[in-house]
Amino acid sequence: MSARDVAAWFVREVLPLEPVLTQYLHRNWHNSSEIVDLRQEVYARVCLAAQKQFPDETQRFVLATARNLLIDRLRSARAIPFERATDALMLDLASDIPGPDRIAIARDELRRLQVALDQLPPRCREAMVFAHIEGLTGHEIAQRMNISPQTVSAHLNNGLRLLANILHGEEPAEGKAKP
Amino acid sequence: MSDNALPNRKDDATAIEERAADWLQRRRYWKGWSEADQKALDAWLAESMNHAVAFWRLEATLDRAERLSALHGEQFQRRADKSSKRYPGGALRLAVAVGVVAVAAAIGYPMWRPAPQPAGQFYATGIGGRATVQLTDGSSIELNTNTAIRADVRAGRRYVSIEKGEAFFDIVHNAKSPFVVDVDGHRITDLGTKFAVRDEPGRVEVTLLEGRASIASVRPGTQGHSAILTPGDVAVATADSLSVEQRLKPTLAKELSWRHGLLVFDGAKLSDVAEELNRYSSEKIVVAGDETGKLTIDASVPTDDVRAFTRVAREVFGLHVQDRGNEIVISR
Numbered sequence: 319m320s321a322r323d324v325a326a327w328f329v330r331e332v333l334p335l336e337p338v339l340t341q342y343l344h345r346n347w348h349n350s351s352e353i354v355d356l357r358q359e360v361y362a363r364v365c366l367a368a369q370k371q372f373p374d375e376t377q378r379f380v381l382a383t384a385r386n387l388l389i390d391r392l393r394s395a396r397a398i399p400f401e402r403a404t405d406a407l408m409l410d411l412a413s414d415i416p417g418p419d420r421i422a423i424a425r426d427e428l429r430r431l432q433v434a435l436d437q438l439p440p441r442c443r444e445a446m447v448f449a450h451i452e453g454l455t456g457h458e459i460a461q462r463m464n465i466s467p468q469t470v471s472a473h474l475n476n477g478l479r480l481l482a483n484i485l486h487g488e489e490p491a492e493g494k495a496k497p
Numbered sequence: 498m499s500d501n502a503l504p505n506r507k508d509d510a511t512a513i514e515e516r517a518a519d520w521l522q523r524r525r526y527w528k529g530w531s532e533a534d535q536k537a538l539d540a541w542l543a544e545s546m547n548h549a550v551a552f553w554r555l556e557a558t559l560d561r562a563e564r565l566s567a568l569h570g571e572q573f574q575r576r577a578d579k580s581s582k583r584y585p586g587g588a589l590r591l592a593v594a595v596g597v598v599a600v601a602a603a604i605g606y607p608m609w610r611p612a613p614q615p616a617g618q619f620y621a622t623g624i625g626g627r628a629t630v631q632l633t634d635g636s637s638i639e640l641n642t643n644t645a646i647r648a649d650v651r652a653g654r655r656y657v658s659i660e661k662g663e664a665f666f667d668i669v670h671n672a673k674s675p676f677v678v679d680v681d682g683h684r685i686t687d688l689g690t691k692f693a694v695r696d697e698p699g700r701v702e703v704t705l706l707e708g709r710a711s712i713a714s715v716r717p718g719t720q721g722h723s724a725i726l727t728p729g730d731v732a733v734a735t736a737d738s739l740s741v742e743q744r745l746k747p748t749l750a751k752e753l754s755w756r757h758g759l760l761v762f763d764g765a766k767l768s769d770v771a772e773e774l775n776r777y778s779s780e781k782i783v784v785a786g787d788e789t790g791k792l793t794i795d796a797s798v799p800t801d802d803v804r805a806f807t808r809v810a811r812e813v814f815g816l817h818v819q820d821r822g823n824e825i826v827i828s829r
Contacts, residue, residue: 321542321543321549322779323779323823324549325549325553326625326779328550328553328554329553329556329557329801330802330804333553333554333557354510354511354514355509355510355511357510358510358513358514358547358550358551359510359547361547361550361551361554362545362546362547362549362550363546365546365549365550366546427561427564427758427799428564428565428757431561431562431564431565432565435565446562449525449526450562450563450565450566451565451566453566453629453631453637455526455527455528456522456526456527456528457527457528459526467527470526471519471522471523474522474526475515475518475519475522476518478518478521478522478555478558478559478562479514479515479518479555481558481561481562482554482555482557482558485558485561486554486557486558
């Protein structure tokens with residue numbers, strides 16, 4: 319599988335699972351400040367595996383990878399008796415969390431983007447609005463906001479990362495879990 | 498993995514994410530991204546899968562954010578203005594050549610090239626890509642999937658040639674300097690309009706939304722056919738023919754919905770739907786059997802998630818869908 323194929327698969331199949339994965343990590347890991355790290359590591363492991371072969375069931379595979387990672391971390395940290403911890407993790411994996419169905423998502427996409435944008439800190443939001451709605455370049459934004467290009471960079475850098483957390487972190491609004 | 502590596506882990510992941518955001522914002526928001534930059538980025542991505550996933554995640558975010566450009570011109574700025582100082586009015590367009598404004602898509606990186614021998618700047622999107630080129634005269638060009646154009650816009654000259662693909666033009670009126678678009682032996686000349694051009698093998702389709710424009714054959718040795726287009730006109734030009742028909746606004750809106758990342762099908766044949774979707778993805782949909790291809794379909798499909806359609810085909814239309822890696826076969 320080429321890097322491009324893996325990237326496309328990752329964006330299409332794995333990223334929509336971010337709320338499910340994050341929830342799983344939060345429930346099964348004692349230190350919430352490590353969630354970002356754990357999530358990135360799960361993504362990396364999943365994509366390394368996908369280079370050889372795409373899994374049949376993405377969600378099951380992602381959660382199994384998360385479980386194995388947590389087991390590895392517990393082992394190396396020796397914080398909790400190994401047997402007990404893994405039992406708890408196994409149990410949790412079995413609970414069936416419905417996968418997101420992203421059909422027709424585009425209908426509401428623009429509204430969701432606006433809502434996400436409004437959650438950014440004011441100056442950061444402003445820079446993103448200039449960049450994405452007004453179509454200005456970084457230098458033009460610096461002039462408009464009367465700040466240095468470095469500060470614009472920092473705002474855009476933060477804006478992008480915050481938007482990622484908001485957009486990928488939220489539950490899919492539509493096509494959710496039919497009973 | 499050793500115990501004492503643990504305390505730094507969070508910082509590592511965050512540092513990687515910051516670095517990934519830095520690459521992306523440098524490429525997306527600032528001028529002067531060079532081939533050397535792209536090489537350095539490629540090397541960084543190849544270094545570790547942790548780098549790659551952090552980058553892909555933020556890149557997907559940026560792609561979604563590109564849809565915000567649809568809000569351009571609306572009263573969206575208001576709220577931001579309140580929370581901070583006001584800016585001096587008037588345009589602050591810098592005296593630079595041409596800037597690519599939107600970039601990248603789920604699949605396919607934008608291809609940046611240094612200014613080539615023929616006059617003008619080269620812009621292109623990959624399969625599934627979409628980008629907006631903001632020209633210094635205030636006009637803009639939206640590039641759809643798998644599209645390449647060359648734009649030469651400066652004082653006294655406004656010229657674009659389409660090498661392949663599909664583009665939507667929003668042209669600012671300038672009586673002294675008509676905007677000229679050349680595509681596959683045809684020339685479109687306009688004086689301030691909105692129109693779309695789709696270049697297919699042996700066929701060019703021009704859809705005029707607003708204003709007025711002319712289309713004429715400029716290929717040497719062909720009949721000099723030409724036509725004046727008014728809003729709602731769709732011109733289809735081939736090497737030896739030119740036809741113009743009127744279409745209703747809702748139909749036009751559907752045909753141009755790609756600009757908002759959506760493909761809308763209304764009673765379309767399955768075979769046509771597949772052909773259209775295949776323009777947006779390197780995974781190709783194959784319709785097995787003529788009868789299957791004739792089924793009519795109503796559907797809205799996000800351009801960045803063509804697979805959504807195959808799920809609907811299976812779950813809603815009850816068709817057989819077989820995934821063969823880079824090919825998805827749909828049959829009855």
